[in-house]
Structures are given as C-alpha cells and as structure tokens.
Amino acid sequence: MNLIKNECKRNRILYGTIIIIVVFLGLMTRRFKSLYLGDILWALMIFFIVGFIFIKIKLKTATLIATSFCFIIEFSQLYHADWIDKIRQTTLGGLILGYVFSWLDLLAYGVGIVVGIVLEILIFRINKDKYGDIRQ
Template identity: 55%
Template sequence: MAKVRNRIIYFIFILLVIILGLGSRYFSDFLPKWVHLYLGDILWALMIFFIFGFLFKRKNTFWIAMVSLLFSLSIEFSQLYQAQWINEIRHTTIGGLVLGYGFLWSDLLAYTVGIAIGILLEKHIIFYND
C-alpha cells in the first residue's frame, strides 16, 4: 500500500511557514541581517515544498523535492526577464511575494536549503516515508 500525505498536516505546515515568512519580513529590523537576507527565501522554498506535498500526496519525497526545486529556480530565473507587464505584477504585494523582484545567485542556495529542510521535516517529523 502506497504511503499518502495527510493534507491537513501539510495545510497547517503551509500556514505556519507563511506566518513565519511574513513575520521575518515584518520584524526584519529586529533580526540579524542574515535572517533578513535569507530566511524569507528559505521559508518561501519550504512553503513551495509543502504546497507540492499537499497537491501531490502520493508522490515520493524525491519527486516533491525536485519539482519544488525546479519551480523555485524557474521563478528566480524569471526575474531576469524585465518586461513592463511582469514588473507591474511584481510591484503588487502578492506579485512581489510570489515572483520576487530581481535575480540573486544567493537565492538559489536559499531555495535549496529550504527544500532540504522540507525533506528533513517530511522524513523525521511528519513521518512520511517512501
């Protein structure tokens, strides 16, 4: 019998990560600079991992991680495209949170760390095993 993710748990984790991510931006003046620079991107990728885990509850962890990483990298590389129409979307609150503003190599590492945390949480905390 195939193992299946519990969508309620994943929904709760998604909400917690969103709250932590927004909190890291809101309280950035009170946090160390590295937290302000990287934690939001790490949490964004972690949220993407949980969203894909929520949507594809029967896929294995490796598949979820690879799709999450490809999605995250695609969003980051899309920031190299600077047409007026997409920049107008980026300057909305939700557009900026989802699409970001400018390409940074360091974000690629942050996304990888966020997805790695998702793998560890899934394997050792949520107890979903392939």
C-alpha cells in the first residue's frame, strides 16, 4: 500500500471528530503553558482540516498544502502593520495568526505534520484491513 502516491477517500465524520479532539487538546495546552505542544497540535489540526476539505487528495499533496499553510502563517508573523496586529490582539486572531516568529515553531509544525501523516496511514491501513482496499 503506497498511500503517499495514491489517492484515498477520507471519512469526513472521522476527520471532523479528530479535528475537534485536536482543537480541545490544543486549547488545553494553553492552560498548562506547554511550550511547543500547542504548535504541534495546531499543525496536526491544519493537516486534518486539509484532509477534511479535500477528501480525495493525495497524501503527498495534503502534506504539502498543510506544511505550506503553517509556514506561511509563521512567516507572516514577521510582518507588522496596524491592521494585522489589531487582528492578532483578538483571541481568535492570535490563535490563528500567532504573535512572534520562531524557527522552533517551524520545527514543531513539521512534527505535527509528521504525526498527521502517521495517523492517516494508520487510519487507512485499519480501514483497508477492515473493509478492503478503500482507494478510489
């Protein structure tokens, strides 16, 4: 089974559930002041959102989109103008856009994406074993 190259159909209910769980865990990390776990979970959430939106996208493409999105958001933190800094001052704006650029955040995003890849491969392997080949 070569999921990296092959197109697979994802289950939106399962992915939506995973997204909700990851959001909950991410918000909990803010309460406990976990240094990079929140960034890892944020990237994991983005990975599963990509899979939720594009249910038939190749794993490789989903990985590229999620990684690019995370990196663009992080690099956008180097840009400071009144309008975007006002958005960042709101709770939702701060959660989505972040505040300060950090190279270590990019590493944390990479870890989150890799966790997403591993989980997706496990999900497809379990579904293949249970229901047969699920590729389109």
